[in-house]
Amino acid sequence: MIETKFLQLAQQGIKALKWEVSFSPKPGLVDAVSNGSHSDMDIELFYKSADSLLNGFEDMARISYHHPIDLELREMIGHIGRLTEQDMFKATDGINTHKGAIWSLGLLISVISSQQTLDMETILLGAKRLSRLPDKFVPDGQLTHGMVTHQKYSINGAKGEAQNGFPNISLAMAYQPQKDDFDTWLRRLLILYANVNDTNIVYRSNLQTLYDFQKLSSKIVTNSVKVIDNPEFIKLQNFTREYNISPGGCADLFAASYFLKQLN
Ligand SMILES: CC(C)(COP(=O)(O)OP(=O)(O)OC[C@H]1O[C@@H](n2cnc3c(N)ncnc32)[C@H](O[C@H]2O[C@H](COP(=O)(O)OP(=O)(O)OP(=O)(O)O)[C@@H](O)[C@H]2O)[C@@H]1O)[C@@H](O)C(=O)NCCC(=O)NCCS
Numbered sequence: 001m002i003e004t005k006f007l008q009l010a011q012q013g014i015k016a017l018k019w020e021v022s023f024s025p026k027p028g029l030v031d032a033v034s035n036g037s038h039s040d041m042d043i044e045l046f047y048k049s050a051d052s053l054l055n056g057f058e059d060m061a062r063i064s065y066h067h068p069i070d071l072e073l074r075e076m077i078g079h080i081g082r083l084t085e086q087d088m089f090k091a092t093d094g095i096n097t098h099k100g101a102i103w104s105l106g107l108l109i110s111v112i113s114s115q116q117t118l119d120m121e122t123i124l125l126g127a128k129r130l131s132r133l134p135d136k137f138v139p140d141g142q143l144t145h146g147m148v149t150h151q152k153y154s155i156n157g158a159k160g161e162a163q164n165g166f167p168n169i170s171l172a173m174a175y176q177p178q179k180d181d182f183d184t185w186l187r188r189l190l191i192l193y194a195n196v197n198d199t200n201i202v203y204r205s206n207l208q209t210l211y212d213f214q215k216l217s218s219k220i221v222t223n224s225v226k227v228i229d230n231p232e233f234i235k236l237q238n239f240t241r242e243y244n245i246s247p248g249g250c251a252d253l254f255a256a257s258y259f260l261k262q263l264n
């Protein structure tokens with residue numbers, strides 16, 4: 001019986017990832033109508049990648065069940081997380097589709113199962129505590145894009161987002177109009193675009209380009225005109241094309257927001 005619950009939780013994670021990639025349009029990102037700023041990815045690859053994460057998410061849910069948030073749990077899910085990254089790279093022939101999502105959704109799934117809660121504040125607080133614990137098994141010597149941008153510009157990316165309790169998920173989800181329709185979710189995406197220090201953008205460009213991207217997104221969010229009808233939205237699409245940037249970190253947080261929203 002309880003085994004079914006682990007599978008269901010993992011399936012909800014996969015569903016959120018598939019929902020995210022099919023949500024269209026998303027400037028710079030892969031969606032159902034465009035491959036954004038990517039020459040090596042498309043929606044089918046993301047579906048395949050998402051399916052490859054099912055066992056990893058299920059294992060994280062199982063191992064975390066009623067387990068306290070401590071160093072042992074952090075190291076166990078770190079181990080499963082790295083194995084899940086391998087499953088993803090195998091499914092995509094080495095293309096990085098969901099590394100950030102494995103991290104963010106993995107932490108959330110682990111905390112939900114550990115604390116047996118669906119309360120968003122408790123989940124985000126648990127993720128903050130869990131991600132702050134030091135995993136001594138993280139392999140040295142691998143210089144990731146996140147590390148490069150941290151060294152160059154002191155921004156914290158995916159790790160910092162989790163270690164601060166996912167403040168940008170809270171910000172996006174604080175936008176609660178009466179209807180949870182297409183414009184609501186597009187605006188939540190743009191709230192993420194306007195606030196997240198996405199290391200994918202900075203790695204491919206520089207800090208100034210990130211700030212210009214955030215400013216343009218913020219201008220759209222603060223306008224009451226429907227996002228899709230706002231001429232500035234076309235400007236944002238053109239901006240991501242001109243600078244060849246992709247807010248992959250925002251995409252992961254968008255999927256995580258949807259995942260949390262669907263729990264209740
Ligand atoms: C702690 C880790 C997250 C590792 O962190 P680090 O910063 O060292 O690692 P990166 O390799 O840079 O990957 C982090 C990925 O996180 C996403 N991301 C970026 N910024 C943010 C942010 N501000 N908030 C949240 N998430 C963020 C992003 O992932 C997405 O983009 C990827 C695709 O983008 P693309 O442009 O194609 O990028 P590349 O192929 O890399 O380069 P190009 O050549 O194309 O330019 C895609 O993966 C999206 O998901 C970053 O890529 C953590 O991963 C870790 O330690 N893992 C170990 C296992 C573990 O401990 N797990 C425990 C919990 S499960």
Ligand SMILES: Nc1ncnc2[nH]cnc12
Nearest residue numbers: 021029030097248251252
């Ligand atoms: N839809 C998407 N496009 C590009 N990178 C992503 N990372 C996660 N989702 C993504």
